[in-house]
Amino acid sequence: MANAPLPQPRPLLRRLLENGTLIGLSDAELVDRYAATRDQETFAFLVTRHAPMVMAVCRGLLGTTADAEDAFQATFLVLLRRIGTFPVGPSLSGWLYRVARRVSRQAHRSEARRRRRELAFQPREAERECEFERSELLSLIRDEIELLPERYRAPIVLCDLGGMSREEAAALLRCPAGTVGGRLARARQRLRDRLVRRGLAPSLTALAATLAADTASAVPADLIHRTIGTATRLEAGRASLVGAISAEVAALMEGVKYPMLHAHWKSATAALLTVAVTSAWAFVRHAPIQPPSPPAHTTQALASKAPEAAKQPDATQVREPNVERFQLANGLKVIFQPIAEADQVALVVLYSVGENHDPAGRSGLGHMVEHLYLTAAAGDEKARTVEGVASRYPTGSNGQTGDRYTVLATTFPAKNLEAELKDAADRMSDLKITAADLDRERSRLLEEVANIFERSPALAALNHARELARPAPAGGRGGGLPEHVRAITVEEVTTHWRRYYKPRNAIIALAGAIDPKMASRAIKDHFAELPTGEAPPTPRKFGPLKPGATRELAIATFRSANEPIACLAYLAPRPGSELYAPFLVLISRLWAGMDKLGAGPAFPFPVYFTPLDDGTIVAVSAPAPHGETATQAFTRLEAFVAQTLGPELADRDLTAARAQLGPFLGLANVPTSMLARNPYGVAFSLGRREQLGLNSTQLDRELESVTDRDLRRAIDMVFSPKRHTAAFISPTK
Structure with a gap:
């Protein structure tokens, strides 16, 4: 596993041990603190707090292997991308448990990894049977843990998998130790009852012992150091995973289908995780397969454009197998690629309209349209918050705006394709922007731009150097000057959307578990009658480059x-x-x-x-x-x-x-x-x-x-x- 140099993790852990102000905070308080400050020690404290439980989950399915360590790292990097975008109770344990399970399942499904494990270790037949029986029981138990209500799942995850005492769990959950004990007992009883219905009948003592066995092995200190070091570098440079993590970890982050909308890499952006970023002024929130770099302008960051450079894919020319294209009479271009093994569909709408197409020459209008395109009411759908979008698309969504393009994207189960195409057509033809929508998104956009220009030296250096190399038109700023953003009206943003975010300037790209005939029919049904729209205005020219500035x-x-x-x-x-x-x-x-x-x-x-x-x-x-x-x-x-x-x-x-x-x-x-x-x-x-x-x-x-x-x-x-x-x-x- 290739890793870049780490930022002296041992002194960092020592500071954590000496930092009494973090020990008494709940996970919710730590998450709020991190979202507000991007303090690396706060995130590192969350990692060390939950490391035993996460490792227990990963090892339970993958054994004591490199795969388990990859899954461990991927789980916490998913948290880094998603932190601040979902509600947190007193403890993150339940959320981390579910993510760790999904990451581990993804690793377990990898045929190549199974082959590697089989070659590395061939136990005797009796050992294989014993291990199979134990792993099957653990798998059933973990499936049932995932189905428990949070009030019961949290104690069993913290105590039985995380190795915490009842008193430690009580302090974290903000309730008496007796309450934790009672919930733990009821959780174990519920698990036993569910296992009985599956034809198993472990005693409560045996059940607890089975779970406790998963916590017997300590988490390697070096693994914690590497995970914290990687997170530190990613948070500083926002979303570029290339060179920071292995291709295996990147692939796990891609495959786990975690929610990717509006993750808090806002102050930087988002690569790997990786295309991470956005170009000139793109705010990336979901990442395609793309190596690159630390983003610069991002309202959400997904996940990952995960280039598997370490695997050295075949470098022969690709002829785009199974890719189909057609164009509607109103100018809409359509391109799609079915993927045999996929279980999700990605719907990406791209417009040849971007930040530099404001006829008035201001900065910020393109990004504001992008924000509202995702959240305003459309067709029969009501207006939604960022959290609402994340809830609707738990496997990922993305919006980004560049100098001369805009991308809006969602991923979802194949069965939802018809409904999602209808929603996409409604957002192209029937978007209903209100003053409340504009006020909500205005404050978000101002905060995001401030983060990347004024609050992080890493991002500010990148963005100010870029501004000098490619000055925004008319003295503007990537993402929008505050005075420009504050001056945008509902009428202006609605008119801009109505004229230009239309079929003649759009491409629809679909990939994943799609049936070509069904997809073609549905696209024609929903988009063929939409008005063509106008050609985008001439983009404003960049200011003059001043080499050496x-x-x-x-x-x-x-x-x-x-x-x-x-x-x-x-x-x-x-x-x-x-x-x-x-x-x-x-x-x-x-x-x-x-x-x-x-x-x-x-x-x-x-x-x-x-x-x-x-x-x-x-x-x-x-x-x-x-x-x-x-x-x-x-x-x-x-x-x-x-x-x-x-x-x-x-x-x-x-x-x-x-x-x-x-x-x-x-x-x-x-x-x-x-x-x-x-x-x-x-x-x-x-x-x-x-x-x-x-x-x-x-x-x-x-x-x-x-x-x-x-x-x-x-x-x-x-x-x-x-x-x-x-x-x-x-x-x-």
Whole structure:
């Protein structure tokens, strides 16, 4: 399992043990604290509190294997993405239990992993029978635990699986120890009664012993360190998992179908987890299969664009098997790909309308439409909150806005396809925006933009460097200047939606468990009669690039942010440019070498590039050691770029580029099982490649013909020290 350097976990754990202010807090209080401060120690405390229970669940199904450790990490990284987006009682134990179960089941279903375990350990027949009987009993017990009401599930999860005493559980649940004891006894009795109905009759003592056996093994300290370290880096750089976690952990996060809407990586964004991010000003909330980077503008972050770079997928050219396309008379383009092993469907609606299409030249209108598109009333559906959207789509939803595009996406069971297509058609034709909707989303948008520009050095450095490299039109700001956002009216946002968010500017991409004939019929039924809409207005031009421009700021930050961050931003070539193929090889080199930049509590994902979002910026960031000036930090980053990009072209460069970029640029054959775990990534990638006019076959030929001379030219034209902008952001004292 590959892991980037960790931010000195042992001192962190020592601080946690010495931090008496956290010990007495309930999980709900810790979640509120973390949502407000993004304090790494608060999240680390949640991990250490629930680690024994989560590990017990993972080992119960997977045994003492690397798979169990992968499932353990994935469970807490799911929590990191989702924290603050769902209601929390006194304890998170029930929620974590369910997620750990789902992650472990996903790992258990992996045929490759089963084969690996069978080769690594072949027990005697009697041992296999004994282990099978025990695992079957434990599986039945855990199934029944998941069905218990929360008041009974929490005590049994905390005490019998988490190894807590009744007094410890009582302190966490905010009730007397006697109450915990009573609920624990009733929970065990309920479990026994349910098992009896299944033909088993364990005594209560045997039942408790069976559960307790799962807690016998301690959680490896190194595993806790790695999990906390990974979470720290992801929270600092928001949603880029590439290089931070193994492909196995990323795949588990993809496959578990956890709720992905409006997760609190708002201050950063969201990669892996991974496409993580958004380009110029995209707020990503759900992640397709895409390596990249730390997001920059995100209202929700999902999950994961999980590139399985470590697995090195076949780098032969993909011919988009089973992909079908058609276009309706009103201009709506449709593209879909059935996936044999999928049990979910991803519906992605993409518009060629974005942040730069406000006729008045303001910033923020595009993002406001995106917010309201997801939450306002439409057709027969009433207005809904962010939490309501998350509840409706527990396997994921996403909204993001770039400079010149908008994406709205949901994932759901295949049986709901007809109803979801109707809802999508209603949101394209019958959206009912009210003043209450606008007020609600205005405050959310203002908060999100403040988070990424003013409260985290990591995000502020990235976004200010980007603003210098690609200034927002008319002096605006990605996501919206506060004065622009506050001035938007219901009439303006309604008119903008009514004119442009229509079929002629839209692509519908579907992937997953779909029947092509049924999907085609349903799309025609619901969308064919919708009005065409107007062509989008001419996008506002970006401000002039000022190579060498720098910006130094001190900002009031989240309490956990304590290091200055330096960032260099470069303009990336567009797909179709003669520089694009060699540029992708250089990006692959930067990703491979980014561990050299070091790591720290506020360190973002060091190399930021998101090819399927706007893809116009490359950013390289690193924390500044104590005493290092802005000029010294910029010089150090320039040296890293020069040294990493300097070697002559080798065959391995092309192999690495295809492996890292192939799954989302259409350059590699991805196993069906991987596609089935992430239908959103498939649909998003299909839709964005269509929008961008990205020809995968042509790009593959261009990569094959890249020469060392091409690399030298791309270095000079893109990564020359004279071509970047820079930002140095430090927390106020």
